[in-house]
Amino acid sequence: MPNRAAQKSRISLVKCAAYKSAEVAAALEKAFALLGGIGVFITPGSKVLVKPNLLMAVPASSGIVTHPEVVRAVIRELKKINCRVLLGDGPSAMNLGKERVERVYEATGMRLLAEQEGVELVRFEKHRMRKGVPLSALLDECDALVNVPKFKTHTLMFLSGAVKNLYGLVSGPYKTELHRRYFRPEQFAEVLADIYGSVKPALTVIDGIVAMEGDGPGTGGRLRSQGVLLVGRDCVALDSALAFMAGVKPEGVLSNRAAARKGLGNCDLNAIEVLGEPLEAVCDSAFRPPSTSITAAIPGFLLAPLQRLMRFFKPKIDRLLCVRCGECVKICPVKAVRFIDGYPRVEQGKCISCFCCHETCPARAIKITRSWIARLAGL
Ligand code: SF4
Numbered sequence: 001m002p003n004r005a006a007q008k009s010r011i012s013l014v015k016c017a018a019y020k021s022a023e024v025a026a027a028l029e030k031a032f033a034l035l036g037g038i039g040v041f042i043t044p045g046s047k048v049l050v051k052p053n054l055l056m057a058v059p060a061s062s063g064i065v066t067h068p069e070v071v072r073a074v075i076r077e078l079k080k081i082n083c084r085v086l087l088g089d090g091p092s093a094m095n096l097g098k099e100r101v102e103r104v105y106e107a108t109g110m111r112l113l114a115e116q117e118g119v120e121l122v123r124f125e126k127h128r129m130r131k132g133v134p135l136s137a138l139l140d141e142c143d144a145l146v147n148v149p150k151f152k153t154h155t156l157m158f159l160s161g162a163v164k165n166l167y168g169l170v171s172g173p174y175k176t177e178l179h180r181r182y183f184r185p186e187q188f189a190e191v192l193a194d195i196y197g198s199v200k201p202a203l204t205v206i207d208g209i210v211a212m213e214g215d216g217p218g219t220g221g222r223l224r225s226q227g228v229l230l231v232g233r234d235c236v237a238l239d240s241a242l243a244f245m246a247g248v249k250p251e252g253v254l255s256n257r258a259a260a261r262k263g264l265g266n267c268d269l270n271a272i273e274v275l276g277e278p279l280e281a282v283c284d285s286a287f288r289p290p291s292t293s294i295t296a297a298i299p300g301f302l303l304a305p306l307q308r309l310m311r312f313f314k315p316k317i318d319r320l321l322c323v324r325c326g327e328c329v330k331i332c333p334v335k336a337v338r339f340i341d342g343y344p345r346v347e348q349g350k351c352i353s354c355f356c357c358h359e360t361c362p363a364r365a366i367k368i369t370r371s372w373i374a375r376l377a378g379l
């Protein structure tokens, strides 16, 4: 396999202020033109799997999921070169039943979009092992994967962008198992990098029109108008551009660091050619990174052993906001959450700080708090 990091990666960055169909289509067309056209990435007439980020059953206005207008623009570009498009995602980190997936497609607007654009809406029901991880078998049935993530912060990985979005391809129950087995951030980053290396999307289009800052990627984050679309093949380069916008060092994003070390992409901004808008031109106000990202300042050789010894952050449930839906209990990979006196409670001795509960809580009721050791260390 050629070492992608040895070459300069090219990505395009274009401004797009709103989710208006014509505006998004024009911006995406421009982004492709800067890179030589969509044909540089996708062979005309291919069967293509388009994978947006559909974390949970919420409307696009929540900013938690990829906006349907971005997906629509991608589908239309693919149709221009006679591609057959399949659209789908494996939502959330739990073993959802058929009905739950349908609810996600309904709420996020993907069902309507698929009907309007005449494309097949698919569920990730069958899986095949790739490098020890069960990934959607649709990857084998399609000629190319088109990755359409949302630009969001992420409390465990700092960033949910191009590489993190591919985690949705993992078989439902196995997502939880991977979180349980590889719970330390640097371990989980290795898993993400391996998945990226295994599936290699032919093309990635990032929805950064409305981005998420703070404690994303779910209801705990805050929306901000970022007004950008990013396009390219190198997911590490794309995530490095997002990291720059988010005010985090690209190599401080653990999945970037892991993927770059494996030779899967560039996280050195000097080795990334950004066509269109310069990165500095879209960083006009301070971006609030996730509260956990303060550990990005700790050198990698120190961070890993420290995290083996202690937890810097932990989840805390706010009873006033909790709607007692039980999602946190179902999703916790180590069964550290249970209902006591009618409310969920985290058994901190069991908790592995994977923050799956924070990610899936529909009511912003789970906060990330610093442990005493983090406070002592001045984090
Ligand atoms: S997921 Fe959130 S709202 Fe639901 S029970 Fe847990 S803390 Fe409460």
Ligand code: SF4
Residues within 6 Å of the ligand: 315, 331, 332, 333, 334, 335, 336, 337, 346, 350, 351, 352, 353, 354, 355, 356, 357, 358
């Ligand atoms: S309580 Fe939350 S953060 Fe702790 S292990 Fe369970 S899901 Fe992960």
